[in-house]
Amino acid sequence: MENRCFFLNSGSEATELALRLARAYTGRKSVLAARMGYHGVTNAALDASPYKWERRPLPDTLHVIEVGGDINEITNKSPIGTFIIESALSVGGVVFPPSGWLMKTMDVIRCQGGVTICDEIQVRREFQESPICTDVTKD
Ligand SMILES: Cc1ncc(COP(=O)(O)O)c(C=O)c1O
Numbered sequence: 439m440e441n442r443c444f445f446l447n448s449g450s451e452a453t454e455l456a457l458r459l460a461r462a463y464t465g466r467k468s469v470l471a472a473r474m475g476y477h478g479v480t481n482a483a484l485d486a487s488p489y490k491w492e493r494r495p496l497p498d499t500l501h502v503i504e505v506g507g508d509i510n511e512i513t514n515k516s517p518i519g520t521f522i523i524e525s526a527l528s529v530g531g532v533v534f535p536p537s538g539w540l541m542k543t544m545d546v547i548r549c550q551g552g553v554t555i556c557d558e559i560q561v562r563r564e565f566q567e568s569p570i571c572t573d574v575t576k577d
Contacts, residue, residue, distance in 0.1 A: 450478030466519025474530025528560035
């Protein structure tokens with residue numbers, strides 16, 4: 439796929455566009471996000487933000503993984519289209535994933551036909567410093 443760059447006005451708009459691209463590419467609506475992950479306040483961004491759904495029923499399309507959790511337990515139940523993740527949780531508390539977890543989780547998602555959106559709107563850590571190859575990055 440060729441590299442493209444879009445200039446937008448807010449983080450929420452970037453999430454909307456990234457989710458739209460990912461859904462068009464994978465043909466799947468399901469989204470996996472970290473528990474307490476936050477990706478914006480517009481429609482699709484909110485539906486991909488577990489932080490905003492704490493103690494409320496999740497949207498049908500949203501699946502949640504603990505930071506450091508086992509991705510195979512989730513993908514065994516249903517195939518994931520889009521994995522959206524911050525390199526360290528920001529709004530949901532400063533939570534750093536264990537070393538290697540992001541890369542391993544992204545590999546499993548990719549092997550099963552999904553893509554990963556790296557949300558770097560607030561934190562720029564592992565994605566910039568490691569050899570992780572992202573599918574869609576939001577700065
Ligand atoms: C990680 C992350 N993603 C998305 C957003 C949404 O950005 P905006 O408030 O510019 O819509 C924020 C805002 O704090 C954020 O921290």
